[in-house]
Amino acid sequence: MITELLVFVFLASAAVTTAVAMVLQRNPVNSAVSLIGNFFCLAGLYLLLRAQLLAVLEIAVYAGAIMVLVVFVIMLLNLGDEEKLVERFTMRTLLASGVVLAFALEMLYLFAETHVASGSQQMHSDAATIGTVESMGFALFSRFLLPLQATGMLLFAAVVGALILAKKPTA
Amino acid sequence: MSVPLPYYLGLSAVLFAIGVIGVLSRRNVIVVFMSIELMLNSVNLTLVAYSAFLGDITGQALVFFVMAVAAAEAAVGLAIVIALYRNKQTVNVDDINILKW
Numbered sequence: 001m002i003t004e005l006l007v008f009v010f011l012a013s014a015a016v017t018t019a020v021a022m023v024l025q026r027n028p029v030n031s032a033v034s035l036i037g038n039f040f041c042l043a044g045l046y047l048l049l050r051a052q053l054l055a056v057l058e059i060a061v062y063a064g065a066i067m068v069l070v071v072f073v074i075m076l077l078n079l080g081d082e083e084k085l086v087e088r089f090t091m092r093t094l095l096a097s098g099v100v101l102a103f104a105l106e107m108l109y110l111f112a113e114t115h116v117a118s119g120s121q122q123m124h125s126d127a128a129t130i131g132t133v134e135s136m137g138f139a140l141f142s143r144f145l146l147p148l149q150a151t152g153m154l155l156f157a158a159v160v161g162a163l164i165l166a167k168k169p170t171a
Numbered sequence: 172m173s174v175p176l177p178y179y180l181g182l183s184a185v186l187f188a189i190g191v192i193g194v195l196s197r198r199n200v201i202v203v204f205m206s207i208e209l210m211l212n213s214v215n216l217t218l219v220a221y222s223a224f225l226g227d228i229t230g231q232a233l234v235f236f237v238m239a240v241a242a243a244e245a246a247v248g249l250a251i252v253i254a255l256y257r258n259k260q261t262v263n264v265d266d267i268n269i270l271k272w
Binding site for chain 1: 173174175176177178179180181182183184185186187188189190191192193195196197199201202204205206208209212215216219220222223224225226227228231232234235236238239240241242243244245246247249250251252253254256257262
C-alpha cells in the first residue's frame with residue numbers, strides 16, 4: 001500500500017527533523033518541546049507497526065510524565081541559553097562527530113543486510129493481534145509476571161531515591 | 172505490502188546516532204539527559220519493528236519494561252541534577268569535575 005509508505009516517510013522525516021532540532025537548539029525549553037514532537041512521531045510509527053498499547057503509552061508516559069518532569073526541572077533551575085554551537089566547535093567535538101558517523105554507517109550497513117526468517121518485506125500475519133491491550137495484558141500477567149513485579153519494586157525504589165536525593169539537607 | 176523492515180531499522184540507527192551526537196556535543200546536563208531518552212526511544216523502535224515482523228510479543232513486552240526503567244531513570248536523574256545545582260550552582264558538565272583526577 002502506497003499510503004502506508006507515504007505516512008512512514010512523513011513520520012520518519014518529522015522524527016529526524018525534531019531530533020536534530022533537539023540537539024541544535026540553544027534554549028533547553030525549545031529542546032524539550034522538540035523532543036515531545038519526536039515522541040509523537042514515534043507514537044505514530046508504533047501505530048504503523050500495529051502496536052496500539054505502546055503508541056498510547058509512548059504519549060502518556062514519555063510525552064506526558066517524563067517530559068513534564070524535565071520541563072519542571074528546567075523551570076525550577078531557571079536555565080539560560082547555552083553558547084552557540086560554532087563557538088564550542090573544538091577538536092573534541094570534531095573527533096566525536098567522526099566516531100558517531102562511522103558508528104552510524106556501520107549500523108546502517110548491518111541493518112540493510114537484515115533478513116528475517118519469514119521475509120523482511122512483509123509484516124507478520126499476527127502483527128495486528130499481538131499489539132492490542134488484550135494480548136499485551138495477557139502476556140504481562142502470565143509469561144512476564146516476575147519482571148512486572150520487579151518493575152514495581154524498581155519504580156518504588158526510584159521514588160524513594162529521588163525523594164532522598166532532592167530533599168533539602170536538614171541540620 | 173507494508174513498509175519493509177530495514178526502513179524502520181535505518182530510521183532507528185539515524186535517531187540513535189543523533190542522540191549520541193547530542194550526548195557528546197552538548198554541555199547542559201538536562202539536554203544530555205534528553206539525548207539519552209532519544210537513544211532509548213530509537214532502540215524501542217527497533218524492538219517494536221522486529222516484534223511486528225516476527226509476530227512475537229516479546230519485543231513489545233521488553234519495550235514496556237524499557238519505558239518503566241526510563242521513567243525511574245528520569246526521576247532519579249533529575250533529582251541528581253537538582254542536588255547538583257543546589258551544591259554547585261551549575262548544570263554545565265564542564266564545570267562539574269569534582270571527581271576528575
